[in-house]
Amino acid sequence: MPPSYCVKERKPCVRWVEKYFKDCLCNLKDEISFSFGLTSLVFWGVAEIPQIITIFRTKKSHGVSLVFLLTWVAGDICNLTGCILEPATLPTQYYTALLYTITTIVLLLLIVYYDYISRWYKHRQKVNLKRDHEEEKKPLKPPKPTSKSGIPIPNGTPKAAPRQEHYYMSARSLAGSGTPPWGTYMGAAKSGPAAMESINDSSSDNEAPPASSNNSATQAMPIPRSVAGSYGTFLAAAVNLPLRGNALREGYIGFGGRKLLQEYETHSTFGQWLGWLMAAIYISGRVPQIWLNIKRGSVEGLNPFMFVFALVANVTYVGSILVRTTEWERIKANMPWLLDAVICVALDFFIISQYIYYRCFQRREARDDHKEAGKAAAS
Numbered sequence: 233m234p235p236s237y238c239v240k241e242r243k244p245c246v247r248w249v250e251k252y253f254k255d256c257l258c259n260l261k262d263e264i265s266f267s268f269g270l271t272s273l274v275f276w277g278v279a280e281i282p283q284i285i286t287i288f289r290t291k292k293s294h295g296v297s298l299v300f301l302l303t304w305v306a307g308d309i310c311n312l313t314g315c316i317l318e319p320a321t322l323p324t325q326y327y328t329a330l331l332y333t334i335t336t337i338v339l340l341l342l343i344v345y346y347d348y349i350s351r352w353y354k355h356r357q358k359v360n361l362k363r364d365h366e367e368e369k370k371p372l373k374p375p376k377p378t379s380k381s382g383i384p385i386p387n388g389t390p391k392a393a394p395r396q397e398h399y400y401m402s403a404r405s406l407a408g409s410g411t412p413p414w415g416t417y418m419g420a421a422k423s424g425p426a427a428m429e430s431i432n433d434s435s436s437d438n439e440a441p442p443a444s445s446n447n448s449a450t451q452a453m454p455i456p457r458s459v460a461g462s463y464g465t466f467l468a469a470a471v472n473l474p475l476r477g478n479a480l481r482e483g484y485i486g487f488g489g490r491k492l493l494q495e496y497e498t499h500s501t502f503g504q505w506l507g508w509l510m511a512a513i514y515i516s517g518r519v520p521q522i523w524l525n526i527k528r529g530s531v532e533g534l535n536p537f538m539f540v541f542a543l544v545a546n547v548t549y550v551g552s553i554l555v556r557t558t559e560w561e562r563i564k565a566n567m568p569w570l571l572d573a574v575i576c577v578a579l580d581f582f583i584i585s586q587y588i589y590y591r592c593f594q595r596r597e598a599r600d601d602h603k604e605a606g607k608a609a610a611s
């Protein structure tokens with residue numbers, strides 16, 4: 233590996249920054265730039281925590297736009313790749329990208345859990361309960377004397393062929409309906425001995441032997457398990473990302489692609505393209521959030537601190553790039569990142585204003601309602 237710029241120039245450098253961030257701080261400007269970069273990293277690290285807490289508390293994610301978060305993830309992927317490919321970007325830019333990709337994935341997983349998995353599970357429980365109730369209310373049907381039911385066989389043993397066929401059909405249809413048969417069985421049991429008799433009677437329509445009930449109950453399980461499995465894989469991939477990213481980055485630095493931010497000959501065209509794509513995705517991603525707030529006429533469920541922190545993080549991010557150098561070549565190479573951050577600051581400012589506006593509006597409305605109610609009570 234060729235010696236870094238810091239070593240070559242024999243300048244007083246900050247060792248731990250060089251070691252852990254692969255960055256070279258040789259003068260005050262570099263140090264201020266790095267401090268800004270670090271501040272941005274910290275703010276991005278905590279930016280999504282307030283929203284995570286809000287969702288945890290309310291068990292709902294209706295305040296934050298899912299499309300907005302999905303654009304964040306899409307932009308993050310372009311950002312990470314762009315940072316790896318474009319040597320003009322700072323190491324803190326890369327680490328920041330890595331950090332917020334992870335936090336956004338955590339936030340998204342939480343939303344998927346509360347909005348889809350948990351809701352689906354509760355809905356299923358409700359449907360099952362309703363069905364149990366209906367089963368309890370249903371009058372017991374007389375057994376149907378069909379050729380398949382097994383009833384017409386006098387002295388029929390449990391091993392008789394029609395009986396077996398009926399058993400398998402019943403289990404399959406029960407599994408298909410998604411109703412745990414044990415619920416039906418228990419429901420019937422609760423209805424009294426007459427119902428129990430009908431269960432034990434092989435010709436009954438409600439027949440659900442415990443064996444098939446277990447079967448069906450476990451058949452319903454693979455759905456959440458498979459969902460959990462796929463998210464597990466997704467998470468595992470996300471956890472692996474930093475290592476791969478580091479390896480790539482170190483490899484890249486090692487081969488002299490990034491000369492520790494001091495000398496630039498070539499810029500990566502692909503990295504630049506990814507940077508512009510990232511900027512377009514990030515910027516357009518704020519629109520669904522702004523629209524959601526307008527559509528609902530409310531900001532309930534949205535934590536403003538996510539945008540306050542994002543605003544600070546974007547401002548310091550811009551600071552970290554601009555303080556490092558005023559050289560046009562470098563600024564030009566960083567243009568997608570700079571422009572994105574600046575526009576996002578403006579958009580975050582707008583979202584925060586929306587928050588203040590709707591909050592004040594709601595409070596005033598509530599106060600008016602209160603006054604009206606007071607007047608009505610007095611008259």
Ligand SMILES: NC(=[NH2+])NCCC[C@H](N)C(=O)O
Nearest residue numbers: 304332333336514572573576
């Ligand atoms: N997942 C994230 N938090 N990504 C950060 C996006 C950064 C971008 N400048 C924005 O404010 O939208």
